[in-house]
Amino acid sequence: MAWVILILSGVLEAVWATALGRSEGFTKLWPTIIFGVTLILSMGGLALAMREISTGTAYAVWVGIGASLTVAYAMITGDESFSIVKMLLILGLVGCVVGLKVVGHE
Template sequence: MSWIILIVSGVLEAVWATALGKSEGFTKLWPSVLFGIALVTSMGGLAWAMRDISTGTAYAVWVGIGASLTVVYAMITGDEDFSIVKTLLILGLVGCIVGLKLVSHD
């Protein structure tokens, strides 16, 4: 269950990071509200998952999922330029995240 919570928390990290950018320095209400809700929920899930998963592994997975999804979303929406190299690097990052799960004894 901890791994599921961690993955959901990583997805929420991408949500709050994207909402933070869309809030334009907290000048837009709804992106700012979404940022706050996603941030608190994401951090809470990370903290909960870290009861069973080591800190280094949990944090690396959480950040990796959030960063990967944030870049993918930005490429889909056109906020970030698409390139094959970026896509391959993101796939490499995802491969490393899966590898951490496979070698984890948690």
């Protein structure tokens, strides 16, 4: 269950990071509210997951998921330019996150 919570928290990290950018320095109400709510939920989920998953692994997975989804979303919406190299790097990051899950019990 800790891994499910961690993955959901990583997804929420991408949401709050995107909302933070869209808040334009906290001058737009709804992106600011979305940022605050998802930040609290994401951090709370990370804290819960870290009860069963080591700090280093949990944090690396959380950041990896959040960063990958944030960049992927930005490329889909046109806020970030798309390139094959960027896509390969994102896939490499995802591969590293999966690798941490696979070797997490050693």
